[in-house]
Amino acid sequence: MSWLELPAGTGFGLANLPYGIFTSGPDDRRTGVAVGDRVLDLAAVTGDPVHATGSLNAFMAQGPAAWSRLRRRLVDLLTDESHRSAVEPHLHPAAAVTMHLPVEVADxxxxxxxxxxxxxxxxxxxxxxxxxxxxxxxxxxxxxxxxxxxxxxxxxxxxxxxxxxxxxxxxxxxxxxxxxxxxxxxxxxxxxxxxxxxxxxxxxxxxxxxxxxxxxxxxxxxxxxxxxxxxxxxxxxxxxxxxxxxxxxxxxxxxxxxxxxxxxxxxxxxxxxxxxxxxxxxxxxxxxxxxxxxxxxxxxxxxxxxxxxxxxxxxxxxxxxxxxxxxxxxxxxxxxxxxxxxxxxxxxxxxxxxxxxxxxxxxxxxxxxxxxxxxxxxxxxxxxxxxxxxxxxxxxxxxxxxxx
Amino acid sequence: MSWLELPAGTGFGLANLPYGIFTSGPDDRRTGVAVGDRVLDLAAVTGDPVHATGSLNAFMAQGPAAWSRLRRRLVDLLTDESHRSAVEPHLHPAAAVTMHLPVEVADxxxxxxxxxxxxxxxxxxxxxxxxxxxxxxxxxxxxxxxxxxxxxxxxxxxxxxxxxxxxxxxxxxxxxxxxxxxxxxxxxxxxxxxxxxxxxxxxxxxxxxxxxxxxxxxxxxxxxxxxxxxxxxxxxxxxxxxxxxxxxxxxxxxxxxxxxxxxxxxxxxxxxxxxxxxxxxxxxxxxxxxxxxxxxxxxxxxxxxxxxxxxxxxxxxxxxxxxxxxxxxxxxxxxxxxxxxxxxxxxxxxxxxxxxxxxxxxxxxxxxxxxxxxxxxxxxxxxxxxxxxxxxxxxxxxxxxxxx
CATH class of the missing domain: 3.90.850.10 (Fumarylacetoacetase-like, C-terminal domain)
Known part of the structure; x- marks a missing residue:
């Protein structure tokens, strides 16, 4: 159960947590995660530069252990009330952000x-x-x-x-x-x-x-x-x-x-x-x-x-x-x-x-x-x-x- | 006529000057030009970082005016005897270099x-x-x-x-x-x-x-x-x-x-x-x-x-x-x-x-x-x-x- 209020019937609950690339103002593309009607700024909340590259490629290249680790951490950040004050400032209303091509498509x-x-x-x-x-x-x-x-x-x-x-x-x-x-x-x-x-x-x-x-x-x-x-x-x-x-x-x-x-x-x-x-x-x-x-x-x-x-x-x-x-x-x-x-x-x-x-x-x-x-x-x-x-x-x- | 001695019948004379990516030792890929039986290190001779990117893409993106400009400069460098001492140290025997994929292929x-x-x-x-x-x-x-x-x-x-x-x-x-x-x-x-x-x-x-x-x-x-x-x-x-x-x-x-x-x-x-x-x-x-x-x-x-x-x-x-x-x-x-x-x-x-x-x-x-x-x-x-x-x-x- 998240401390974040999720809209009833959202398809973006804690069991989903999909990744995308967004901007909230100037063109500083960064990785976000959809949670309810919000987008969590991963670059800001984790401080990890892999999430500020403007595509998911660098993170995707890290492999399944890294993918699972971040997923567990996200669930923790969004359920443990003690993280709320650190996380909340980095949640943008989904309606206010612009989504971009999430990956640099190779073939x-x-x-x-x-x-x-x-x-x-x-x-x-x-x-x-x-x-x-x-x-x-x-x-x-x-x-x-x-x-x-x-x-x-x-x-x-x-x-x-x-x-x-x-x-x-x-x-x-x-x-x-x-x-x-x-x-x-x-x-x-x-x-x-x-x-x-x-x-x-x-x-x-x-x-x-x-x-x-x-x-x-x-x-x-x-x-x-x-x-x-x-x-x-x-x-x-x-x-x-x-x-x-x-x-x-x-x-x-x-x-x-x-x-x-x-x-x-x-x-x-x-x-x-x-x-x-x-x-x-x-x-x-x-x-x-x-x-x-x-x-x-x-x-x-x-x-x-x-x-x-x-x-x-x-x-x-x-x-x-x-x-x-x-x-x-x-x-x-x-x-x-x-x-x-x-x-x-x-x-x-x-x-x-x-x-x-x-x-x-x-x-x-x-x-x-x-x-x-x-x-x-x-x-x-x-x-x-x-x-x-x-x-x-x-x-x-x-x-x-x-x-x- | 180049001050550089070109092998008789070379297909790599001053009328050609093709571009490639080479290494001469460690993996520091840079742009070279084939001249006779040599490869001219463009990164070194021009000091332009566009030739040290490891592919031709950044230079190719500059467009035809830049392509022509560099081509004219190369002819000048290789024909005007006054450039000889500056250019010669950057000529590698073609037989001693390793060639790499010249472009990052998009589609x-x-x-x-x-x-x-x-x-x-x-x-x-x-x-x-x-x-x-x-x-x-x-x-x-x-x-x-x-x-x-x-x-x-x-x-x-x-x-x-x-x-x-x-x-x-x-x-x-x-x-x-x-x-x-x-x-x-x-x-x-x-x-x-x-x-x-x-x-x-x-x-x-x-x-x-x-x-x-x-x-x-x-x-x-x-x-x-x-x-x-x-x-x-x-x-x-x-x-x-x-x-x-x-x-x-x-x-x-x-x-x-x-x-x-x-x-x-x-x-x-x-x-x-x-x-x-x-x-x-x-x-x-x-x-x-x-x-x-x-x-x-x-x-x-x-x-x-x-x-x-x-x-x-x-x-x-x-x-x-x-x-x-x-x-x-x-x-x-x-x-x-x-x-x-x-x-x-x-x-x-x-x-x-x-x-x-x-x-x-x-x-x-x-x-x-x-x-x-x-x-x-x-x-x-x-x-x-x-x-x-x-x-x-x-x-x-x-x-x-x-x-x-």
């Missing part, structure tokens, strides 16, 4: 680990063939994204220009007409590896520091024209948004669940019978405030531990700040789909909005917010905060539209 | 811009269909690679483990059996852009600092099983090697040529009629010292200026240290192909080596070296140095081989 990898999502896209794009490609149940498919355009929640989503191609016309340059979301969960690496090392399933929490929400904005028309044979590129690289709070893996012990039953026996490096890292996160997607989807992360076929084991099985090294995301989280039900292309079935079945109107893909001015909660050790539900973004109109492309 | 993008290479792969993998995908002549296809595993020339190439799948068997985990090279040319970004900006074709040399050689090592069997639908991942991410010397774009004025004739009219942002950035680089690929290919970079269909314009047309921002590579450089002739999969036609037509034996893909102990030269302003040919790597045996994969 960004995006997976494709929801079976429902992959099957939905397969049914839409390859009708008459099996919805999953033959490799899908054997390995977690993934690709590298653009780390430099991973930005913090709230960054304006400027509709990207790019080449679009209708079946009966030459390609043209112009604003994407099929701008979409992908509701995802992201995992941030703290402890690096050397080139040639691999991370076994049981070592997941020795390397991964924490968990956040990701919206991997996607221009479906750009992507459809460009992606054969080397995968998504400009259709994704204009922006990826991440939530400002990184929930420590340690806070998620009560959220661990077994993943779905496996369709095929897995190779030993992916056989997670003894190291299940399914996570029971409940996501919610809101369009202009209206709930349009509730994707269940527990349905994900490939767990983050399997993703990390696969990512490194070839000896690829990890760096502090590597971010890997789950891929779109979609459940079996229609209102559990994590992208508009699924929710509107490729635009053929527009969503009817309770607030009026319909939607296939995003319109200028639309705001999308993804939130999530998970069961906490104390029986409460902890919050991941939110990743949000509002669509701004496209700019004029270089060289003009050229026959768009 | 790494790999293109696919040789028409001959793309057609060769199309003919091998999709017989009976057009060798190029429909998008190929409309845009420079590319994808993001793993920046964290870009390493300097000479880094051992440990054969990667991964999933391989024969048509008639379940996938197995084990060492790649089809380890290959990709002879490429890389371009390093100095001046960043903000999110939402695009770089027009005519602005190429305002952002790109220099040019290097890249070997994008590729495990063809891993890649073949994993790459549908999201592109290459583990088949490439274990290692990408880059040459230690970055040749300034300014040194390549005499190497600029018009690119090949266009198969289709290009959209305005890619129409480079007024800004041709074809480059007449002559590459050579050696396997265990034997010349096996001479890929002509002037044959590349898409120029680096087009690649950069495309990469940013959706508003994706650039960072100092971004590296983008051309994709495998292959010419029309068999002995101009930049990968073993092309040289051995998928393994069906093994290369006969003059030194004895044959080769389809790389064997443990093989060493591959890629070099290149280009015409210089003074009529000589400037050198890009070399990117080299030797294949080391695979390690034991995590979890064992599991039925390999």
């Amino acid at each position: 960004y990898v995006d997976f494709y680990s929801s079976r429902h999502h992959a099957e939905n896209l397969g049914r839409m794009f390859r009708p008459g063939t099996p919805p999953l490609t033959p490799n899908w149940t054997h390995l977690p498919i993934g690709y590298h994204g653009r780390a430099g355009t991973v930005q913090v929640s709230g960054t304006p989503v400027v509709r990207p220009n790019g080449q679009r191609k209708s079946p009966d016309a030459a390609p043209s340059l112009g604003p994407s007409r099929r701008l979409d979301i992908e509701a995802e969960v992201g995992f941030v690496v703290g402890v690096p590896t050397a080139l040639g090392e691999s991370v076994a399933l049981g070592e997941f929490d020795q390397h991964v520091f924490g968990v956040c929400l990701v919206n991997d904005w996607s221009a479906r028309d750009l992507q459809a024209w460009e992606y054969v044979p080397l995968g998504p590129f400009l259709g994704k690289s204009f922006l990826t948004s991440m939530s400002p709070w990184i929930v420590p893996v340690e806070a998620l012990a009560a959220a661990r669940v077994a993943p779905p039953a496996r369709a095929e026996p897995l190779l030993p490096y992916l056989d997670d019978t003894e190291h299940p890292w399914g996570l029971d996160l409940a996501l919610e997607v809101r369009l202009n405030g209206e709930l349009i989807s509730s994707p269940p992360f527990a349905e994900m076929y490939w767990t983050p531990a399997q993703q990390l084991a696969h990512l490194t099985v070839n000896g690829a090294s990890l760096r502090t700040g590597d971010l890997f995301a789950s891929g779109t989280v979609s459940g079996p039900a229609r209102d559990q789909r994590g992208s508009l292309i699924e929710l509107s079935w490729g635009g053929a079945e527009p969503l009817t909005l309770a607030g009026g109107g319909t939607r296939t893909f995003l319109e200028d001015g639309d705001e999308v917010t993804i939130t999530a909660t998970a069961p906490a050790a104390d029986g409460s539900r902890l919050s991941f905060g939110a990743v949000t973004g509002r669509i701004a109109p496209a700019g004029t492309p270089v060289g003009g539209l050229g026959g768009s | 790494y993008v790999d293109f696919y811009s040789s028409r001959h290479h793309a057609e060769n792969l199309g003919r091998m993998f999709r017989p009976g269909t057009p060798p190029l995908t429909p998008n190929w002549t409309h845009l420079p296809i590319g994808y993001h690679g793993r920046a964290g595993t870009v390493q300097v020339s000479g880094t051992p190439v440990v054969r990667p483990n991964g999933q391989r799948k024969s048509p008639d068997a379940a996938p197995s985990l084990g060492p790649s059996r089809r380890l290959d090279i990709e002879a490429e040319v890389g371009f390093v970004v100095g001046v960043p852009t903000a999110l939402g900006e695009s770089v027009a074709l005519g602005e190429f040399d305002q952002h790109v600092f220099g040019v290097c050689l890249v070997n994008d090592w590729s495990a063809r069997d891993l890649q073949a099983w994993e790459y549908v639908p999201l592109g290459p991942f583990l088949g490439k991410s274990f290692l990408t090697s880059m040459s230690p010397w970055i040749v300034p774009v300014e040194a390549l004025a005499a190497a600029r040529v018009a690119p090949p004739a266009r198969a289709e009219p290009l959209l305005p942002y890619l129409d480079d009629t007024e800004h041709p950035w074809g480059l007449d680089l002559a590459l050579e690929v050696r396997l265990n010292g034997e010349l096996i290919s001479s890929p002509p970079f002037a044959e590349m269909y898409w120029t680096p200026a087009q690649q950069l314009a495309h990469l940013t047309v959706n508003g994706a921002s650039l960072r100092t240290g971004d590296l983008f590579a051309s994709g495998t450089v292959s010419g029309p002739a068999r002995d101009q192909r930049g990968s073993l999969i092309e040289l051995s036609w998928g393994g069906a037509e093994p290369l006969t080596l003059a030194g004895g034996g044959t080769r389809t893909f790389l064997e443990d102990g093989d060493e591959v070296t890629i070099t290149a030269t280009a015409p210089a302003a003074d009529g000589s040919r400037l050198s890009f140095g070399a990117v080299t790597g030797r294949i080391a045996p695979a390690g034991t994969p995590v979890g064992g081989l599991g039925g390999s």
Whole structure:
């Protein structure tokens, strides 16, 4: 029980204690911890310069013993009344601070680990063939994204220009007409590896520091024209948004669940019978405030531990700040789909909005917010905060539209 | 004419002056310039701390005016006899220094811009269909690679483990059996852009600092099983090697040529009629010292200026240290192909080596070296140095081989 009064039902109780980077005035970025409706200034309260670097990277690199030690200390500071006078001056109202990108993103990898999502896209794009490609149940498919355009929640989503191609016309340059979301969960690496090392399933929490929400904005028309044979590129690289709070893996012990039953026996490096890292996160997607989807992360076929084991099985090294995301989280039900292309079935079945109107893909001015909660050790539900973004109109492309 | 005696036929004359990061003893990395068979210590000779940061990034971020200024100063220092006594103590024998990764790589993008290479792969993998995908002549296809595993020339190439799948068997985990090279040319970004900006074709040399050689090592069997639908991942991410010397774009004025004739009219942002950035680089690929290919970079269909314009047309921002590579450089002739999969036609037509034996893909102990030269302003040919790597045996994969 904290001496600090926590709002009823807060998702930021002592069982959570997520880390982020904030400013309260001038641009002196420092590490904060969300507690109730406050942000605790870690640089000030601990005096440790690692929390005044402007990103979580240096602290994340210290490893799990240091992460646990600080977590225990924070609980002590916030429960033992004797610390109150020393701590209280360093609590800022959350509403009064500005949150920044929490990590310097090293490499960004995006997976494709929801079976429902992959099957939905397969049914839409390859009708008459099996919805999953033959490799899908054997390995977690993934690709590298653009780390430099991973930005913090709230960054304006400027509709990207790019080449679009209708079946009966030459390609043209112009604003994407099929701008979409992908509701995802992201995992941030703290402890690096050397080139040639691999991370076994049981070592997941020795390397991964924490968990956040990701919206991997996607221009479906750009992507459809460009992606054969080397995968998504400009259709994704204009922006990826991440939530400002990184929930420590340690806070998620009560959220661990077994993943779905496996369709095929897995190779030993992916056989997670003894190291299940399914996570029971409940996501919610809101369009202009209206709930349009509730994707269940527990349905994900490939767990983050399997993703990390696969990512490194070839000896690829990890760096502090590597971010890997789950891929779109979609459940079996229609209102559990994590992208508009699924929710509107490729635009053929527009969503009817309770607030009026319909939607296939995003319109200028639309705001999308993804939130999530998970069961906490104390029986409460902890919050991941939110990743949000509002669509701004496209700019004029270089060289003009050229026959768009 | 330099007061420094330059070896006859050196590719590192005053018309080149490429930058790299070196150590001559303890690990005090600093910026050097290759001159003849020497390396000039820029940190020492200029006293400028920007050259003692251990990477070229801070200098590259200063922009083209600063790049030109230093280049002029270097020519002055090396030609005016009066500077000799001040400069000479800071010239190290190139053979006595160790070269390091020259840039902190931000994002790494790999293109696919040789028409001959793309057609060769199309003919091998999709017989009976057009060798190029429909998008190929409309845009420079590319994808993001793993920046964290870009390493300097000479880094051992440990054969990667991964999933391989024969048509008639379940996938197995084990060492790649089809380890290959990709002879490429890389371009390093100095001046960043903000999110939402695009770089027009005519602005190429305002952002790109220099040019290097890249070997994008590729495990063809891993890649073949994993790459549908999201592109290459583990088949490439274990290692990408880059040459230690970055040749300034300014040194390549005499190497600029018009690119090949266009198969289709290009959209305005890619129409480079007024800004041709074809480059007449002559590459050579050696396997265990034997010349096996001479890929002509002037044959590349898409120029680096087009690649950069495309990469940013959706508003994706650039960072100092971004590296983008051309994709495998292959010419029309068999002995101009930049990968073993092309040289051995998928393994069906093994290369006969003059030194004895044959080769389809790389064997443990093989060493591959890629070099290149280009015409210089003074009529000589400037050198890009070399990117080299030797294949080391695979390690034991995590979890064992599991039925390999």
